[in-house]
Structures are given as C-alpha cells and as structure tokens.
Amino acid sequence: MADIILFSAIKIVVVLAVVMGGVAYTTLAERKVSAWLQDRLGPNRVGPFGLLQPIADGIKFFTKEDITPGRSYKPSYFLAPMATLIPALITFAVIPFGESVSLSGKDHRLLIAEGTGLGLVYLLAVSSLGVYGILLAGLSSNNKYSLLGALRSVNQVVSYEVALGLGLIPLAMTAGGFDIDAIVRAQKGGVWFVVPHFIAFIILLVALFAETNRLPFDLPEGESELVGGYHTEYSGMRFAMFFMGEYANMITASALLVLLFFGGWHLPFLNYGWFGPVLGGILSAIVFACKTAFFVFFFIWVRWTLPRFRYDQVMHMMWIRILPLGLAYILVTALFLYLRGPIK
Amino acid sequence: MICRRPVLTIWEKLYLPSIAQGLMVTVRHLFRKRVTVQYPEERWIPPSYFRGAPILLTGLDGQEKCTSCKLCQFICPPKAITIKGAETEDHKEKYPEEFFIDMGLCIFCGYCQEVCPVEAIWLKHQYELADYDRTALIFDKKKLLEMGRMAPYLKGREKPVQGGGE
Numbered sequence: 001m002a003d004i005i006l007f008s009a010i011k012i013v014v015v016l017a018v019v020m021g022g023v024a025y026t027t028l029a030e031r032k033v034s035a036w037l038q039d040r041l042g043p044n045r046v047g048p049f050g051l052l053q054p055i056a057d058g059i060k061f062f063t064k065e066d067i068t069p070g071r072s073y074k075p076s077y078f079l080a081p082m083a084t085l086i087p088a089l090i091t092f093a094v095i096p097f098g099e100s101v102s103l104s105g106k107d108h109r110l111l112i113a114e115g116t117g118l119g120l121v122y123l124l125a126v127s128s129l130g131v132y133g134i135l136l137a138g139l140s141s142n143n144k145y146s147l148l149g150a151l152r153s154v155n156q157v158v159s160y161e162v163a164l165g166l167g168l169i170p171l172a173m174t175a176g177g178f179d180i181d182a183i184v185r186a187q188k189g190g191v192w193f194v195v196p197h198f199i200a201f202i203i204l205l206v207a208l209f210a211e212t213n214r215l216p217f218d219l220p221e222g223e224s225e226l227v228g229g230y231h232t233e234y235s236g237m238r239f240a241m242f243f244m245g246e247y248a249n250m251i252t253a254s255a256l257l258v259l260l261f262f263g264g265w266h267l268p269f270l271n272y273g274w275f276g277p278v279l280g281g282i283l284s285a286i287v288f289a290c291k292t293a294f295f296v297f298f299f300i301w302v303r304w305t306l307p308r309f310r311y312d313q314v315m316h317m318m319w320i321r322i323l324p325l326g327l328a329y330i331l332v333t334a335l336f337l338y339l340r341g342p343i344k
Numbered sequence: 345m346i347c348r349r350p351v352l353t354i355w356e357k358l359y360l361p362s363i364a365q366g367l368m369v370t371v372r373h374l375f376r377k378r379v380t381v382q383y384p385e386e387r388w389i390p391p392s393y394f395r396g397a398p399i400l401l402t403g404l405d406g407q408e409k410c411t412s413c414k415l416c417q418f419i420c421p422p423k424a425i426t427i428k429g430a431e432t433e434d435h436k437e438k439y440p441e442e443f444f445i446d447m448g449l450c451i452f453c454g455y456c457q458e459v460c461p462v463e464a465i466w467l468k469h470q471y472e473l474a475d476y477d478r479t480a481l482i483f484d485k486k487k488l489l490e491m492g493r494m495a496p497y498l499k500g501r502e503k504p505v506q507g508g509g510e
Contacts, residue, residue, distance in 0.1 A: 037370045041380040202360065305370040306363065 007108050015092050015112060018289075023247040024054035026296055030247075033300045064236035072233065073140035080140065081234065081241035084133030088248035091126050094119035095255050096181050098265050098285035102277035110281055111181070119180035120168050123256070124161070127211060130249065131157040134220065134230045137242070141233040149229025152311065153213060153220030159318045160210035160217075166326030167204030170197055170333040171260055184264035194261040199329045201261045203322055208253040210314070213246060215303040219311055254295030255288075262291055390469045395452045397470040398445055400488040401463070408489055409464035412440040416456035416465055424449035425456060443485040447473050466492070 028043065028050065035042030043050035068077065096119075098110035109115075116122065131154055138150020171193060172178050175186040187193055194201050210217040221229035231242045258264060265272075265288035272280035309317070355361060381388050390396060403409045412429030430441035456465045470491060475481050483491075 033374075036374050036378075039373055039376050039379045041378050041382070044382075301367060301370065302363075305366045 003103075003106070004108075007103070008112065011110070011112050015097070016089070019089065019092055019248060019251060020244075022251050022296075023244050024058070026247045026250065026300075027057065027243070028053050029296065030300050030303075033297065034304045037301070037304045058240075061237050061240040066236040066238060067233075069142055069233045072142045076136040076140040078238075080133045080137035081238045081245075082133070083136055084130055084245035085241045085248070087126050087129040087133070088245040088252065091123055091249075091252045092255075094122045094180060095252065095259065096184065096264070097255070097288050099272040099281050101281035109181075110285060117177065117179045120172060120178040123180075124165060124168070127164070127249075127252075128157065128161050130245065133242075133245065137234065138230040141230070143233050145226045145228070146230050146232045149220045149226045149232070152226075153230060156210055156213070156217060156219060156314060159315065160207045163203055163207035163318060163322045163326060164211060166323070166330065167200045167207055168260075169330050170200045173330075173333055173337060180259050184259055184266070187263040188266050192261060192263045197261065197333075199325065200333075201257075203326050203329070204260065205257065206317070206322065208257065209299070209302070210318075212249040212253050212299070214250065214299055216306040216309050217314060218303075218308060219314060250299050251292065251296060254292045254299065257295050258288065258291040264288060265291075388471075390471065394469055394471075395454050395467040397447060397452075397468065397473055397483075397491065398450065398456055398465050398488075399468050399470070399492040400443065400465055400485065401492045402489060407434070408439065408443075408485070409462050410440050410443065411436050411462055411464070412438045413461060415459045415461065419455045419459045421453060421455065422449040422451055424451075440485060443488060444482055445488060446482045448478050448481040468492075 031053070032042040032050070043053045046052040046056045068074070093113040094111070094116065096109065096111040100107045100109050102108070113119075113122075134153045134157075135150050138146045138148075138153070141147070171183055174193070174197070175183040177183075183193070209215075213220050220226075221231075226232070231239055234242060265284035267287060272284045274280070275283055401409050410427075412427055414427050414429065417423075417425045417427050424446045426442070426444040426446075427440050428442040429438050431437060432439045452467060454467050457467050468491070473481065
C-alpha cells in the first residue's frame with residue numbers, strides 16, 4: 001500500500017512539474033514560432049536563444065502590480081483565475097503517459113488516476129468546468145468587454161462540448177470502453193485511429209481548438225473587438241493564471257489527440273518490452289512527450305496561419321455542419337462495428 | 345458595381361484543403377532568412393541614395409568646398425542652416441567662417457544638396473542623430489566637416505562601408 005501511495009505521489013509531482021514546465025516553455029515556443037513564421041528572430045536576449053525567457057516572464061508577472069478594478073465583485077473576481085487554472089491542471093489525472101513500469105515485481109501504470117476506467121467521461125466533465133472561471137471573470141470584472149468576451153466564450157465552449165462528445169463516442173465504441181488506456185491499446189501494433197477515424201479526428205480537432213479558445217476560435221479574447229476579452233481587467237499573477245490555464249489546456253488537448261488518434265506512446269515496429277521494465281516505461285513517456293510537443297507546435301502553427309472566424313460562422317459550423325456530421329459518423333461506426341461482429 | 349461572390353466548388357467549401365494550403369505557406373516561412381537587424385550589435389547600412397544627415401565636404405586641397413553663397417540657407421524650408429561668410433585669399437574668395445545646421449530642425453529634404461553650386465553639402469548615411477540635449481543637435485562646421493570626412497561611398501567609393509561614420 002505504502003509503495004502505491006509513494007509512487008502516486010512521485011507521479012503527481014513529476015506530471016505537475018512537467019506540465020508547468022511545459023506551459024512555461026510553450027509560451028516561449030509560441031513567441032519563437034510566431035516570430036519564425038513571420039521571418040523574425042523571436043526572444044533571444046535572456047539566456048542562450050532566449051531559453052530563460054519564461055523565467056524572466058515569471059519574475060515580471062510576480063512583481064507586477066495587481067490591479068483590481070473598482071466595483072468589481074471581489075469574491076468571484078479572485079476566484080476566477082483559480083477556477084480556470086485548476087481544471088486545466090487536474091485533467092492530467094486521467095492522461096496516461098507511458099507504458100507500465102515494473103518495480104520490484106509490481107506493475108505501475110504511468111497514469112495518476114489508475115483504474116477508473118472512465119477517463120474520457122472525466123475529461124469531458126472537467127474540461128467544461130474551465131468555462132466557469134471565464135464566466136466568473138467576465139461577470140465580476142465590471143467591464144463590458146470582459147462580459148462580452150465571457151458570453152462568447154461560454155457560448156462557444158458549451159457548443160463545442162457537444163462536438164467533443166460526438167468525436168469521442170466512435171472511438172469509445174471501437175475500443176470498447178471509455179478508458180483512454182483501452183483506446184491506446186487498441187491502436188498498439190495496428191493502424192493508428194487517425195486513418196480509420198479521420199472524420200472523428202477532424203471533428204475532435206476543431207472541437208479542441210474551440211475548447212482551448214485558440215485561434216481560429218479565439219473570439220472570447222478577440223483583441224481587435226474586445227480588448228482582451230474576459231481577462232481584460234486582470235494583471236500580474238492573476239492574468240498569468242489565465243494564461244497558464246490556456247496553455248495547460250493546449251497541452252492537454254495535444255496529449256489527447258496523440259492518445260486517441262496517433263497511438264499514444266506507441267511507435268510502429270517498436271516494442272517497449274525490449275528495453276526492460278523501467279527503461280521501456282521512461283522511453284515510452286519520452287516518445288509520448290515528443291508527439292505531444294508536435295501537436296503543441298501544430299496549435300501554434302495554426303494560430304499564426306488562420307484568421308479568426310466571425311461569430312455566426314463559429315455557431316453555424318458547430319450546429320449546422322459538425323453536429324449532423326458527428327451524429328452520422330456515430331451511426332456509420334455503429335453499423336460498421338455491428339457488421340464486423342463482436343471483438344474477440 | 346456589383347461584386348458577385350465567387351461560386352465555390354465542393355472542394356473549396358470543404359475548407360480543410362485551403363487550411364492545409366495556408367499551413368504550407370506559413371511553414372515555408374519557418375526556414376526563410378530572418379529579416380531582423382539586431383540593432384545595437386548590428387547596424388542597418390543605408391543604400392547610397394539614402395538621405396541622412398547633411399554633411400560638408402572638403403575638396404582635394406583639404407579645404408571645405410563651401411563658398412558661403414548661402415543658397416542652402418535661403419532654400420532650407422525649416423531654416424535649419426545658418427552661415428556666416430568671410431573673405432579669403434584663396435581662389436574661391438569666400439568661405440564660411442561659421443556653418444551651423446540644427447539637426448533638430450532639419451527635415452532631410454535634400455534641397456540644400458540640390459541647390460549647392462559647388463556640391464559642398466550632401467545628405468549622407470547618418471541616421472542616428474538623437475541626443476538628450478537640443479543644443480547638442482546644432483552641428484557646427486568642424487563637426488559637419490568631420491562627418492563629411494567619415495562618410496562612406498563618396499565619389500569613386502560607391503560601396504557602403506560596414507559601420508562607417510561611427
């Protein structure tokens with residue numbers, strides 16, 4: 001029992017550290033990649049190639065004056081950044097990040113919340129919790145731009161939650177369970193789900209972009225229209241918490257795409273059993289991190305390529321295009337699975 | 345005029361192919377040459393036709409070319425040039441005893457260069473003229489001639505010199 005608790009604690013600390021470090025360096029990657037895509041250099045003053053820039057940013061955020069607007073509703077104003085960051089971080093509880101590790105004859109899953117078997121349901125539930133932070137921020141800031149941004153965000157996130165569900169159901173049907181592990185296992189040695197489930201991949205990709213409020217779905221923040229959207233009035237560390245929440249969501253979304261469609265930590269023609277019980281697990285985690293990093297890059301790449309949608313286009317795309325497509329795809333998958341017969 | 349919306353084919357309506365196209369456009373820029381000039385370490389070298397600060401040139405004899413005709417002073421739109429002429433035993437008979445250009449007033453129009461009959465005043469490469477003190481921006485003859493001697497790509501030397509003029 002004690003070793004399970006110890007191992008869980010280690011996993012929590014490591015995952016949290018990796019995710020927070022990842023968030024810090026994703027902000028640097030965003031600035032670097034955006035600069036490169038525009039033929040610029042990007043931050044290169046702090047440390048070699050600007051690699052210490054996140055630390056400088058952190059110091060700046062911590063020492064900045066924390067401004068609270070007058071007549072804001074203080075309790076929810078202070079609660080909102082935490083309500084955004086915490087759901088973004090706790091989604092990682094159900095994200096498996098590698099092959100099992102065997103220590104002293106015992107198998108340990110590289111997953112914080114082991115054996116729930118309901119990873120996807122938890123993920124859906126928690127990812128929509130993040131919207132409360134945005135809503136609270138918009139309502140309590142006493143700023144019309146914040147309110148409008150929050151309204152847009154809530155509308156968008158709630159709408160695309162449907163698309164997220166629609167994209168996940170065919171995968172759960174194919175793998176036979178809501179366990180993310182089961183979906184990864186179903187792709188092991190076979191074809192990655194991106195090939196047979198390409199339509200689900202597109203639906204989920206669009207939904208995740210909308211869920212994370214990233215361009216081309218960044219209407220909640222639409223700088224040209226809404227100043228900064230729901231976090232207009234926030235400064236200092238509170239603003240940083242919104243920022244970190246957004247980037248943590250981005251990493252979660254990337255990890256999810258890798259797990260569901262790109263074989264998780266599996267590579268074709270590679271068996272982690274060859275590397276022994278511990279090294280194989282670590283190696284699989286590294287492979288998983290690399291794949292996730294690619295999708296983080298993809299998120300940034302898309303952001304600096306596509307312009308923002310108009311608001312009616314966002315809603316039209318969800319309710320007129322994706323909803324029927326997703327429902328039809330579930331039926332097609334069901335039919336296909338029925339014809340194939342039960343899994344042996 | 346009626347602008348008709350283009351009728352999109354199904355391929356275009358799908359939207360995804362055009363997104364892929366757009367992504368390919370941006371990713372090509374990832375490997376392009378960077379255009380950034382890292383200013384304090386690297387300096388931008390202006391082209392030879394650049395109109396920077398006006399400077400005074402010296403002739404082959406080492407004397408300033410200016411004959412103190414004051415055409416530049418008259419034509420200068422913001423009246424940035426002040427010349428005090430004096431007589432000399434030289435062949436040119438007149439020379440500027442004092443020659444001030446207020447760089448705070450100068451608008452870099454190049455009229456002085458255009459109007460000068462002896463090609464004594466030129467707008468050259470210098471563009472870093474800021475100072476904390478306005479009086480320091482009034483350049484006298486000595487300074488202007490010094491800048492003229494340092495100017496790159498004068499006649500017969502059309503290629504810019506790296507870091508010239510500093």
